[in-house]
Amino acid sequence: MEAIDLIFWILALVTCGSAVVVALSPKLIHSVFALFFALLGVAGLYAALGADFLAAAQVIVYIGGILVLLIFGVMLTNRIGQSHLPNELTHGVSGSILAALVLVAVLRFAGAWRDSGDPAWARTYRSDEVSQLAKTERIPAVKNTTMTLGVHLLTTYVVPFEVASVVLLVAMIGAASIARKEVD
């Protein structure tokens, strides 16, 4: 077993275990802190898959932004000193049945019970094939995804990029106008 395999499986265990804690923890604040480790594990998985820019963006946006917003929401809407912030399960049976059905269906589709380690419908490349591909097709090796991503975001995907910026602006204005106190 190589080092990258070991790192990958540690990250996978951290991510899946934290996701289970998020789903099943009886206290809300424990769920939020487990979500921190789940998001960190996903960032590590991005890095292990070669997506360096996305790993950094995941840490900055999710952990630096969304998780802080979540903790902010928990602290503002609960009386911290009085309660222990319970997070009751109201539809546990039906929810777990539906989630288990979806899990089994997706695992079946992903080829979890096949011996080859790849789903039947996808043509994947292994590392030796990738180096062979680089020799035959002369595609340059991409060490750093940031430059490629930036070029594509501002040329090929410039329209979605601009639409996303408008969506962010509208969401910011809408959030500010919803959350402000009514002035009579």
Add this chain to the structure above:
Amino acid sequence: MPTLAPSLTNCLMISAIMFACGLFCVLARRNPVSILMGVELMLNAANLNLVAFSSFVHPRSYHLGHCFAIFVIVLAASEAAVFLALLLSLYQQLQRTDVDAIQSLKG
């Protein structure tokens, strides 16, 4: 059993487990913060799938899956901001955070 090395199936299995946990959060909880955490888990699972397909199916070509994942992150961020604003507004009006409490259209 699949091999132990990082492969497409292993990444899909991890994201399937994350997706199921997020779905359970959304379905079984009544706290809006918990529901938002479930949605974020599901979006992360989808993003992980996009990155995995990008790096195993098109290992050398341009990073289409990464571009798509960036847009998903943008939408998740704006959604979280609007969700927090709605949560604060709900708490100001009803003094409780429970999605079952939102029953009237006219405040």
